[in-house]
Amino acid sequence: MKLSKKILTLLFALVLTVALAGCGGEEKPKAEEGNKDAAESEKLKVAFVYVGPVGDGGYSYAHDQGRQYLVNEMPDIETTIVESVPEGADSERVITELAEKGNKIIFATSFGYMDPVIKVAQKYPDVTFLHCSGYNTAENVGTYFGRMYQARYLTGIVAGKTTQSNIIGYVAAFPIPEVIRGINAFTLGVRSVNPDAKVKVVWTNTWYDPAAEKEAGKSLLEAGADVIAQHQDTPGPQQAAEEKGKFGIGYNSDMSAMAPKAVLTSAVWNWGPYYVNTVKAVKEGTWKSEEYWGPISDGVVGLAPFGPMVPEDVKQLVETKKQELIDGKFDVFTGPIKDQTGQERVAAGQTMTDAEMLSLDWFVEGVDGTIPK
Known part of the structure; x- marks a missing residue:
């Protein structure tokens, strides 16, 4: 009987220990899950x-x-x-x-x-x-x-050196200052190396419409263009150029994968570093409202790799001008600059202000097209 009592006592103690250990084991995962949820919520x-x-x-x-x-x-x-x-x-x-x-x-x-x-x-x-x-x-x-207009100018050099017909097509989205500024900068780049070339503009009034943008590219090719540039969100104009055995200048991202035989280069955005800097500033409490307009020297705009059809001398010409932009030795909208009517809009040695560039509503000499009201 005494032995049975001792055995029962030992068994009871063992069960109690296991039960307590079991309770402790249940609490630990809950605590870990709580910390995880807290981390996620933070x-x-x-x-x-x-x-x-x-x-x-x-x-x-x-x-x-x-x-x-x-x-x-x-x-x-x-x-x-x-x-x-x-x-x-x-x-x-x-x-x-x-x-x-x-x-x-x-x-x-x-x-x-x-x-x-x-x-x-x-x-x-x-x-x-x-x-x-x-x-x-x-x-x-x-x-x-x-300042995408800086990259636009550089791609204009490539287009101006490539065209044989001296007609370059430009598929444009909406007639707002941003798009007009890009067309003008591109045209200035084209005519800096090929004064006889014209940039013919067609408006789609779309940002993203693959079919309409490709059709606009086709219409420019039918009008004699042998290089197609664009301010659109789809590679449609580049694909139209490739189908006709012509060339193109992509936009936004490197479009060579979508039209490898046509794309000479693309004017591209690189938003990553800006997003990191901005989010860090907000987290650290140092962010202040501003109007950021980053230059090519910041890396926010640039050029995609050149296609294999672009000659070395053209690549070097572009790289030299790009370095001048980075060093501040050259500015795209520095006079003399004339508009389509031949009227001087920017005098020799003068440079357009940011306010003037941000409100552009006229085309430079060399653009074949009108700006809808």
Whole structure:
């Protein structure tokens, strides 16, 4: 009996020990899960609004490449994207929803999002909004863009050296200063090496419409163009050029994969470093509203690798002029510059101000086309 009592006592103690150990074992995973949830909730939420699909091969694709760079550089943040958001009222709804969901930084990547951003920003003063290519700011709204006209000028040199017909086609989106500025810079580059060349412009009034943009490219080829440039978000114009055995200048991202036999080079965006710098500044509490317009020396704009059809002497010519831009020895919009009517708009030795470039509403000499009202 005494032995049985001792055995029972030992068994009871053993069961109690195991039970306590079991309770302790249950608590540990809960604590770890709680820490994980806390870590997740502490992640800074950053959102991106795109006007086209990420797979457009152009503008939205370039922005998303920048976002991916940001995620790789700052894995402690959480990003959200919303694709194919129409400009206007629908974008206001999307941006509002992103703010409501706890995103503390929202990048609105298209010109037509500007007014909706300003409206939403007034309701969410603790959220930082960045609007790409616009001009309206607020205490919690900044604008950002790059001096793409510098890269445009350089691609114009390539086009001017390549054309045999002296007709270069340009498929253009909307008649806003950004697009007009790009056409003018490209034309100045073309005529710096080929004064006889003309740049023929066709408007599509679209940012992303593969079929319409390709058709516009075809119409320019039928009009005698043997090089096709573009301010569009799809590689359609480049594909049209390749199908006709002609050449092209891509835009937004390196478009050579979509038309390898046609693309001489592309004027490209490199948003990644800007996104990293901006998010870091917000996290550190040093961000202030500004109108960022980065030059080629910042790396935010540049050129894609040259195609194998571009001669070495042309590559060297472009590299030399690029270095002059970086060093500040050359500026694209330095006079003398005449408009289509032959009237001098920028005197010799004078350089257009940023305000003048940002409001451009006329074409330089050498452009064949009109600007719709």
